[in-house]
Amino acid sequence: MDAIRIPAPAELDALEDEHFRQVVRAFLHENYPDDLRNPPKRLHWDENRPWYMKLAERGWLCPGWPKEHGGLGLSPAKQIILTEEYERYGVARTNDHGIVMLGPLVIKYGTEEQKGRFLPKILTGEHIWCQGYSEPNAGSDLAALRTEAVLDGDEYVVNGQKIWTTLATDANWIFLLVRTDKQAKKQEGISFLLVDMKTPGITVRPIINLEMHDEFCEVFFDNVRVPKENLVGQLNKGWDMAKALLGFERIFLGSPRQSGYALSRLKILAERMGVWEDAEFQDRYARLRLEFEDLKALYGTFVEKLKRGESLGADVSMLKILQTELFQAITDTMLEIAGENAGLLEPMEGNRDLNIGGLFIQARPATIYGGSNEIQRNILAKNVLGLPG
Amino acid sequence: MSAALSGEDRAESIRMIRDSAAAVAPPGGDMKRVRDLRFQTPGFDPAVLRQMGEMGWIGLRLPEAAGGAGLGLGEACALAEELGAALVPEPLIPAMLTGSLLAAVGAGPLDRVLSGEALVLTAWQERPDTLDVPGSPDAPRRFLPMAAGAASFLLPVREGGRIALYEQQAGAGLTTEQTQDGGHLGTLEPSLATATRIADDIGEALSLALDEAALLTSAYLLGGMDRAFAMTLDYLKTRQQFGRIIGTFQALQHKAADVRMQIALTRASIEAAAATLDDGATGDARRAVISRAKARAAASSMLVTRECIQLHGGIGYTDQYDVGLYLRKAMVMANLYGSAALHRRRFMAVSPEVEE
Numbered sequence: 001m002d003a004i005r006i007p008a009p010a011e012l013d014a015l016e017d018e019h020f021r022q023v024v025r026a027f028l029h030e031n032y033p034d035d036l037r038n039p040p041k042r043l044h045w046d047e048n049r050p051w052y053m054k055l056a057e058r059g060w061l062c063p064g065w066p067k068e069h070g071g072l073g074l075s076p077a078k079q080i081i082l083t084e085e086y087e088r089y090g091v092a093r094t095n096d097h098g099i100v101m102l103g104p105l106v107i108k109y110g111t112e113e114q115k116g117r118f119l120p121k122i123l124t125g126e127h128i129w130c131q132g133y134s135e136p137n138a139g140s141d142l143a144a145l146r147t148e149a150v151l152d153g154d155e156y157v158v159n160g161q162k163i164w165t166t167l168a169t170d171a172n173w174i175f176l177l178v179r180t181d182k183q184a185k186k187q188e189g190i191s192f193l194l195v196d197m198k199t200p201g202i203t204v205r206p207i208i209n210l211e212m213h214d215e216f217c218e219v220f221f222d223n224v225r226v227p228k229e230n231l232v233g234q235l236n237k238g239w240d241m242a243k244a245l246l247g248f249e250r251i252f253l254g255s256p257r258q259s260g261y262a263l264s265r266l267k268i269l270a271e272r273m274g275v276w277e278d279a280e281f282q283d284r285y286a287r288l289r290l291e292f293e294d295l296k297a298l299y300g301t302f303v304e305k306l307k308r309g310e311s312l313g314a315d316v317s318m319l320k321i322l323q324t325e326l327f328q329a330i331t332d333t334m335l336e337i338a339g340e341n342a343g344l345l346e347p348m349e350g351n352r353d354l355n356i357g358g359l360f361i362q363a364r365p366a367t368i369y370g371g372s373n374e375i376q377r378n379i380l381a382k383n384v385l386g387l388p389g
Numbered sequence: 390m391s392a393a394l395s396g397e398d399r400a401e402s403i404r405m406i407r408d409s410a411a412a413v414a415p416p417g418g419d420m421k422r423v424r425d426l427r428f429q430t431p432g433f434d435p436a437v438l439r440q441m442g443e444m445g446w447i448g449l450r451l452p453e454a455a456g457g458a459g460l461g462l463g464e465a466c467a468l469a470e471e472l473g474a475a476l477v478p479e480p481l482i483p484a485m486l487t488g489s490l491l492a493a494v495g496a497g498p499l500d501r502v503l504s505g506e507a508l509v510l511t512a513w514q515e516r517p518d519t520l521d522v523p524g525s526p527d528a529p530r531r532f533l534p535m536a537a538g539a540a541s542f543l544l545p546v547r548e549g550g551r552i553a554l555y556e557q558q559a560g561a562g563l564t565t566e567q568t569q570d571g572g573h574l575g576t577l578e579p580s581l582a583t584a585t586r587i588a589d590d591i592g593e594a595l596s597l598a599l600d601e602a603a604l605l606t607s608a609y610l611l612g613g614m615d616r617a618f619a620m621t622l623d624y625l626k627t628r629q630q631f632g633r634i635i636g637t638f639q640a641l642q643h644k645a646a647d648v649r650m651q652i653a654l655t656r657a658s659i660e661a662a663a664a665t666l667d668d669g670a671t672g673d674a675r676r677a678v679i680s681r682a683k684a685r686a687a688a689s690s691m692l693v694t695r696e697c698i699q700l701h702g703g704i705g706y707t708d709q710y711d712v713g714l715y716l717r718k719a720m721v722m723a724n725l726y727g728s729a730a731l732h733r734r735r736f737m738a739v740s741p742e743v744e745e
Contacts, residue, residue: 264743286684286733289743291654293681298657318650374643381642385622385649389637 006030009059013073020078024085031058038090038261040358042215045095045128045170052094056125062099069107069115070123076248077307087257095170098122098129100249102175105192109233109241118194130171132162132195132219133242139164140375142177143186143239147221149178149193151228156180156193158201158224164369168204168217172197177238184236192238194230201225210361248312251303253370254319256296262330262363263292268353273337284333291326298322314383317376324366324373331360399463399667406464407471409444413437414475418616420711423476427571431538433479435508442505447484448492450601455492456503461667462601466608466659473612476718478572480508480535482609486602487511487543490554493594497556497587498541507540509556512577513595518728520599520735522592524552529576534725536575537565543587544579545595552592555584569717600679603726604662607686610722611655614693617715618648621697628702641700648696651689658685673739680739684732690719 004026007015015023031054036043045052055061063079065071074082099122106118121127138145147160158178168174174195181189197204201224206214233241266285270276299319302312335342338356348354367373381387394402426432441447449465451457465485472481484502487509491499501507512530513522524547533539544555562578625636625645635641662678670678694716698705705712727735 260743267743282737283730283733286737289740290681290684290733290736292743294654294658294685297661298654300661301657315653318653321646322650322654377643377646378639380646380649381636381639385642385645387622387625387636387642387645388634 009072010067013067013075013078017077017081021081021085024082025089027058027060028085028089028091031055032089032091036092038352039092040352040355040362041211041213042167043092043094044167048092048094049125051092053125055094056123061123062103064100065103065107065119069103069119071103076309079248080251080303080306083252083255087255095128095130095167097131097166097171097175098127098173101131101245102129102194105175105241105245106232108245109192113229114194114232127173128171129173129175130165130168130217130219132165132174132176134164135161136163140372143190145177145179145190147176147178148182149176149180149191149226151180152225154228155225156228156231158193158195158221158226160221162219162221163207163216165204165217165219166215168197168219169206169214174219175232177242180238181236187239189236190238191235192232192241193226194232195224195226199224199226210364211358248306250316250370251299251306251312251319254295254299254302254316254321254323256292256299256323256326258363258366259292259295259323259326259330262327262334262359263288265353265355265359266330266334269334269348269356270337272348272354273339275337281337288326288330288333291322291329295319295322295326314379317371317379317384320370321373321376321380324363327366328363331356331363335360394461399461402460403463403467406449406460406468410468410471412444413440413479414471414477418475418711420476420714423478423571423714426478428567429571430573432535432572433538435538437477438479438481438484438508439505441479441481441484442503446481447488447505448503450485451488451492451503455495456500457488457492462604462663463660463667465601465605466663469605469608470612470615473609473718474616476570476613476714478535478570480510480538482602482605483510483534484508485605486598489598489601490543490591490594493598494554494588494591497543497554501540508535508538509541509543510534510536510539510575511595511598512542512544512557512579513599518724518731520596520603520727520731522552522595522599523547526581527579529578531574531576532725533575533577535572536563536577537573539575542577544581544584545591546579546581548589551590552595553586554588554591555579555581555586557581557584568721570714570721571717572721597675599726600675601666603683603732604659604666604679606722606725607655607659607662607682610686610690610719611652611659613715613718613722614655614690615652617694617697617712618645618652620712621645621648621700624701624704644696644700648693651693655682655685655689658682677736677740680727680732680736683727684729684736687723687727687729687732690723694719 004022006023006027062071063074063082067073103122106114135145149156149158174197176193177190178193179189180191201222203220205218207216208214275281334356341348342356344357445458448457449460453459488502491497502509510533512533514532515523515528522545524545526546539559541556541558544557545552546555562580563575565573565575567573628635659682662682665678697712698716701712704710
């Protein structure tokens with residue numbers, strides 16, 4: 001590979017797009033640990049820490065943050081290129097809630113004191129954040145959340161329970177949506193609060209999911225006292241703030257990459273099972289291929305919009321629905337052609353390309369998280385098609 | 390040349406062609422005209438075909454030196470889409486196919502075809518659901534759209550290793566069958582003894598012209614499904630049952646969302662194909678994107694128009710209500726220039742690998 005000079009972080013945004021892409025490739029080649037490529041499961045902090053710290057050390061940790069806060073200040077177009085290259089290289093997700101969610105929120109709504117207190121510690125890896133939004137009775141209907149924070153002197157007292165908190169066992173800080181006004185309309189009584197996980201009264205309990213993995217947790221709050229200066233933005237405006245932050249990153253939920261990966265594994269499996277040449281299988285595979293290719297084309301039209309500097313509309317929900325349902329259809333097909341191998345816990349013949357049951361299970365939550373596909377269809381119906389009620 | 394247009398100029402050029410389509414396809418369509426022509430002979434208005442010729446549509450894709458407008462497939466698809474939205478019955482796509490063929494060989498009645506003065510149909514097809522052109526000298530040529538209005542037919546005929554082209558005047562040897570949309574398909578008995586030989590070797594030109602016709606048919610279907618769905622959405626927003634607007638029911642909302650996604654995929658597929666060809670793709674790369682688009686449009690046009698009938702309920706099942714016209718048009722056009730199944734097979738043959 002030709003040696004490509006990797007410019008200083010502050011210079012990256014000024015590069016021409018194709019040059020930038022080459023720089024990202026070279027950066028990954030040089031810095032990304034080989035044994036972490038395409039991990040079959042979401043990695044824990046102890047596993048992805050070396051990569052996180054490498055990013056921190058090179059100044060590449062926060063691509064979307066403005067430069068004055070230690071980010072790369074990349075345009076949406078460049079962030080998409082970066083993500084495409086990470087996906088292509090099989091880069092694992094880090095414990096990125098501080099980078100992707102909290103940082104941008106503090107930058108937008110936080111006080112100077114909060115910015116100074118929290119942003120540098122994300123950049124050094126000292127603070128690892130998790131997101132406390134969902135609750136047992138507030139999933140798709142998130143605004144129904146009931147974990148409450150009551151002001152008592154200079155502190156909020158938090159009581160309640162969060163669930164599906166990704167990698168909470170790894171985190172030392174959590175950002176919460178909490179109810180601060182029980183009388184107001186449900187969206188208008190919610191505030192945004194930052195909590196140190198070491199505060200007395202917090203209990204974290206891992207949940208083992210269908211992948212037999214402890215990615216999610218329950219987090220319990222029992223009279224947890226939080227300094228009132230940890231409230232971000234205005235009281236009772238937390239819902240609007242969290243919503244305003246759902247920016248162009250939503251496009252990544254519809255990235256066709258997972259389906260592309262699964263499709264090529266389906267072919268390997270079909271060849272191994274001796275059905276690849278069957279006309280019936282060929283037609284099924286062709287249908288999936290064409291779904292994938294057309295989804296890529298549709299995804300491309302949204303990427304082009306972002307590159308022109310336009311913001312995304314509610315119709316981006318289409319990508320999420322199409323990608324996740326295609327991913328599932330591909331893994332359904334894998335199970336159908338695999339015979340008894342469909343039920344194996346580990347990859348067939350010890351070959352990671354034949355991870356039949358594993359991929360099938362991984363495809364399940366995709367239609368649930370990030371706004372279930374039923375919610376996404378509601379969004380399309382109301383906000384894109386203008387249907388009433 | 391069109392392919393060199395920048396993104397912005399191309400968008401402007403496409404906008405202009407959409408506007409100009411209103412001459413024949415007014416916003417909302419002219420359903421009275423469409424209905425008046427149904428199940429009549431020849432099933433279209435020759436004056437409108439001439440108007441299309443005058444507007445340069447039949448030669449839209451041809452270089453200016455050949456009497457064309459020198460525009461790309463992006464523009465041609467936009468035009469076909471507008472015509473599909475209005476269910477325009479004049480056989481523009483078959484006329485364009487003939488125009489491309491004659492321009493490629495530089496012979497035959499090109500001027501009369503491009504001016505819309507005469508409908509000349511290329512009689513290439515010998516069996517259902519194919520893109521192959523065997524060129525058998527005596528085999529009946531089938532599935533000729535609006536054949537009763539044709540002045541003459543072009544017959545590809547295999548001679549040695551090549552496909553020659555003959556022109557046979559209309560008259561004897563034509564039978565027709567009515568189609569669901571109120572048009573008809575003709576079958577022609579070749580009569581080479583009375584035909585004029587006009588070219589030696591049209592194999593490559595014909596295969597390109599058939600591909601473009603497949604893509605334009607996809608765009609026509611896209612226009613139709615889009616309009617049928619717009620009508621359906623209006624209906625969902627006004628019809629009341631159980632004391633509520635039916636569009637408030639989640640079962641119908643989710644069906645409508647699914648239909649919208651099919652239309653979005655179809656549009657993305659067609660626009661990607663047009664852009665790929667306008668960028669100069671040839672061979673298997675061309676065939677792959679066209680088969681993708683046609684497979685998608687054929688399947689989604691049927692799915693969308695079926696669902697539009699269902700979402701309308703009983704009124705959608707009446708001939709008087711326009712949404713049914715779109716279903717009937719899709720039934721006729723979905724399988725022209727290759728069914729979804731044919732194009733899936735062809736796609737897999739020319740594009741076997743996934744690019745991750």
